[in-house]
Amino acid sequence: MRYQDELFRQREELLLDTALALFRECGWEKVTVSQLAARAGVAKGTVYKHFASKEAIYASLALRFSRSCLEQYESMPHRPSPLESIREVIRAAFARMLSHPLEVQLCLHCDRPEFQSRLDESQRGAFQALDEQYNALFHRLVEAAVAAGEIPPKSPESLYWGVDAVFQGVMARIAAGGLGLERHATPSLEIYSEHVVEFITAGLLGRFPDPGPEASP
Template sequence: MGYQDEAFQQRERVLLDTALALFRDRGWEQVTVAQVAEAAGIGKGTVYKHFATKESIYARLALEFSRRCLSQYRRVVIGDRALVSMREVIRQAFDLMCDNPIEVQLSLHCERPEFQERLDAGLRADFGELEQQYTELFNHFIEVAVSRGEMAPVSTEALYWGIEAGFHGVMARVAAGGFGAGCNMPDLARYLDHVADFMIAGLLGAPAVAATTARSTSSKDQKEPRS
């Protein structure tokens, strides 16, 4: 790598780190590109050589956070019970969310379809590739669990939807800053344990639910009068 390329990357790193620090201190919606440039000691015009818009900064920070999380999940070795190991990943994910609420807020914002449409093709591709990597990791846990007889075979796509919904529910709680004054919730660790257990229970119960739904649909079709 040449000197200019290295200097470019170092300057970009400074901008991202400075932006994140300001977002944590002042709120990511309130901070301007000019404020990021000033805090980083870099001209505003130079910032735009790295990031076309403030949304590009949002996207880069969200992508970096998601990649750091994925790297940690991949270090979990599947033990004797794949679903126990998967629950470990889920709890790790919840803890990472709680430790990084600003990144969670940015991630939720960046997942919005209208936001993604405004990104350049490269960033959109990065989000798509990362989503595929998460799906592959999830599928690997399920395939191992099925091969070991821990759970019955079922559509991994349907299971992924359920797991994703659970993750987004916790992300929304973290992004909102808690449960609200009127909620009678246990301490946070107990809450996250219950949610993780519920998600694993959902994986185990999914085949039975699918079979029940299929029977119900079939019965309904048989009862409908023919025209």
């Protein structure tokens, strides 16, 4: 990589890190490009050399977070049981979402078709490519569990719809500021998460066991 290209890349990462810090302080909808430039110590025009709009910054942050999550899931060690590998990936995903609520908000915002229609072709293509990578990971995990006899033979695509719907629901709760545990007398976040993990697993298996309210992970 050329020296100038590396400097450009480093400055872009600095702008994204600065934007994320400002979004946490002030709210991502309220921060202006001028505020970002001032905090990063660059001219406003410099920001626009990297990002065509504030929406492009949102998209870049969502893509960066989603890629880092995917890298973690793909690097996780395989368990002797493929079904347990699926559970571990789901647990890791919930942990990442719960520890990064702002990024979850941005991911949901950027997932809307009307938002993506306003992005340039390269960013729209990046979201599509990332979706395909997540889908491929899910297919590999499910196909391994089917081959091991742990999941009945089913279309991975149809299973993906149900899993994705549950994830979208959890993400929406996190983005809204919590999981509503106080309204449902759930003993702990860990137990809540484990219930959801087992609910997803039950869907993959085609049954829905009730581990009971006091079940522990």
